[in-house]
Amino acid sequence: MTVQDVADVLKKDIDHVFKVLNFADKTGMTYTKDTVIHNPQVVRDIVKISGCRFKLVARPDAEMKDEENKDAVPAPPAAEEALRPRPPVVCVMGHVDHGKTTLLDALRDTAVVETEFGGITQHIGAFEVKLPSGGKVTFLDTPGHAAFTSMRSRGAHSTDIVVLVVAADDGVMEQTLESIRMAREANVPILVAINKIDKPGVNVVGLPGRSACCAGWPSTAWCASRRAARCRPCPCRRCAAGTSTRCSRPSPCRRSSCSSAPTPPDRSRASSLKHWWTLGPASRRRCWCGAGRCGAAARWWRARAGPRCALLHSPLVRKAQGGPSAGPQSQVRILRSAEGASIEEAPPSCPVVVLGWRELPAAGDLVLEVASEKRAAEVMRWRAAQRMKEKQQSDSEVIEAKMSEHQQRYRAMLSRKRAMGRYKLKPEGPREKMIKEDTHPALNVIVKGDVDGSVEAILDILDTYDDHERVRLDLVHFGVGQVTPNDLEIAEAFNAIIYAFNVECPPAVAADAKDLNISVRKHNVIYRLVDDVKQEITARIPVTQTEEVIGEANVLQEFMVSEGRRKVPVAGCRCVRGSLAKNALYKIIRGQETVFEGKLVSMKHLKEEVPTIKRDQECGLKFDDPEARVQPGDTVLCYRLRDVAPRTDWDPGF
Structure with a gap:
């Protein structure tokens, strides 16, 4: 101006x-x-x-220029003539312990299930299977435990078809229905496989109809596309069932229309997939990808300390390419296949491990390819600026709310001063401490995990905690990787317990933790970690006391006895239940009202001081309060206070 x-x-x-x-x-x-x-x-x-107050504002006639959007976005769909076939992605889902990993082990001739902690899958696994026709199929193995909901959801939203494994002995369970719901939300077809049909007493005939009804489809929805199969002896040494159908590996490809031509059943390796059928509309997907050099999109499944495992959805990725994700950026320096071999490029639908990230991206982040590292840095700066603007907006709303609250208090105080005709109000009561000491029971935890998905699952479980009134649960830090000295500093500052899931604690860090008296709990099964947290919460719940009645007596008459120069009342009673103890606590109940609670100073039977009175014996009771008076017909309860260690009401859902 x-x-x-x-x-x-x-x-x-x-x-x-x-x-x-x-x-x-x-x-x-x-x-x-x-x-x-x-x-x-x-x-x-x-x-x-000049003696004025100022406030800087924009000129009313100033033109607001729209900020240029410098973000990287996915490329638009390619033209029809530029598309080419790609291998299908098949996601295997179902309830825990229904045999998903065992079935996939039969397909790839491995024994992954034997190496899993607790006998359950706790990570998303991806691998390729070659078909006799020369084609490939990418399989995703998802955890079935209730704690890994986010992992299953990512699997359902990044696949062409879902194979829903249902154990014949259990039928449709909670995670089975959840998997169906996720597949329907992702609009992907479902192929159902009945497993464990050789168990005694299993009724396979009615299971498809029950499964369809539980899923919300009519019982006839699966009949049109069901592929009948006859069981024969299974030569596969890994098949615990002992019987199997002919190998059904090509079936998911045909159901999703992802292969160029139908592939005949492969009899060279038997699997333990028993029956296949589809639920719901026979929706088909063409699995094509653009042939041009457009932006590469990937979904992140596993997050290790250095590499990242991705499932490619669009064009191929080569070394030296760079691109941002929702958080950090990377230049592709090393590409490894699902088997661990170094590769130069990765085609679509290929699970790969990418090395070169500056920071750890989160599971589920969308990754885009850009032209250069300079362009990637520009995108990251623009995204950081947008996040800062959002933070400033949210902070300003909080500040305005606090200022409004302060103004209301100030106006109320001002009105009181004016009403009293005072320039200064006298303080009301004692001054409050500026910093109040927090004496509420609390459990502070630090979570370290081997992969981002596992940490995410643990945090989702901790978010369900709802017993903060008794014990507060605070997550002070979390991350991926081994326990570090920085974790020890945070744990010492907040008096926190470090939970290490599937990661090691280096010897030097473990020694420092012992010197600092910091507890580092290592677990490799998620439900055992949750049980440990529940035990720590239970140990911090304040102990409550409950009354344990040990005897009951009826008042027959009140006597006044001389004690020095004064008269004191004595209750003449008969024990009608249990026994009376001199060192216990007593209540006098008249009707529905308790008129006295306290102790005894004297208990006599036939003028002799005794420690206890048994049932049907008469006695004289003198209470420690001389004002305690009794009437014939009153009830005297003898009880003790027993400490009870309560348990937390937190239900994590499994």
Whole structure:
């Protein structure tokens, strides 16, 4: 704004502004009425010296320019003539312990299930299977445990078809229905496989109809596409069932229309997939990808300390390519296949391990390819600026709410001062401490995991905690990788327990943790980690006391006995239940009201002091309060206080 603009706003003459400029601007610059004042501090000083308050706002006639969007976005779909076939992606889902990993072990001739902690899958696994026709199929193995909901959801949203494994002995379970719901939300067809049909007493005939009804489809929905199969002896040494159908590996390809031609059944390797059928509409998907060099999109499944395992959805990726994700950026330096071999490029639908990330991206992040590392840095700066704007917006809302609350308190205090005719109010009561000591029981935890998906699953479980009124559960830090000295510093500051899931604690860090008296709990099964957290919460719940009645007596008559120069009351009673103990606690109950609670100072039977009174014996009871009076018909309860260690009501869902 110019000098004349300042004078107009202040409603002063131009000479006044020139005089003030001699004090506000020390640079010695010569001003005219049309000189533009570029320094905002000079304008502030002019306003202050003039005795006014200032507020800088934009000019009403100023044009707001839209900020250029510098973000990287996925490429639009390619033209029909530019598409080419790609291998299908098949996601195997189902309830825990229904045999998903065992079936996949039969397909790839491995024994992954034997190496899994606790006998359950806790990570998403991806591998390729070659078909006799020369084609390939990418399989995703998802965890069936209730704790890994996010992993299953990512699997359902990044696949062409879902193979739903249902154990014949269990039928449709909770995670089975959840898998069906996720597949329907992702709009992918479902292929159902009945497993464990050789168990005694299993009824396979009615299971398809029951499964369809539980899934929300009519029982006839699966009949049109069901492929009948006859069982024969299984030569596969890994098949625990002992019987199997002919190998059904090509079936998912035909169901999803992802292979160029139907492939005949492969009899060279038997699997333990028993029956296949589809649920719901026979929706078919063409699995094509663009042949051009458009942006590469990937879904992140596993997050290790250095590499990242991705499932490619669009064009192939080669070494030296770079691209941002929702968080960090990377330049592809090393590509490895699912088997661990180094490769130069990765085609679509190929599970690969990518090395070269500066930071750890989160599972489920979308990754885009850009032209250069300079462009990737520009995208990351733009995204960081957008996140900062969102944070500033949320912070401003919080600040405005606090200012409004402060203004309300100030106006209320001001009205009280005016009503009392005082310039200063006297303090009401004692002064409050500026920092209040927190004495509420709390459990502070730090979570470290081997992969981002496992950490995410643990955090999702901790988010379900709802017993904060008794014990507060606070997550102070989490991350991927081994336990580090920085974790120990945080744990020492917050008195936290470190939970290491499937990661090691280096010997030097373990020694430091022992010296600092910091507990590092290592677990490799998620439900055991949750049980450990529940035990720590239970140990912090304050102990409560409950009354344990050990005897009951009826009052027959009240006696007044001499004790020195005064008379004191004594209750003549008969024990009608249990026994009475002199060192216990007592209550006098009259009707429905308790008129006394306290102890005894004397218990006599036939004028002799005794420690206990048995059932059907009469006695005289003198209470420690001389004002405690009894009446015939009153009930005297003898009880003890017993400490009870309560348990947490938290139900994590499994």
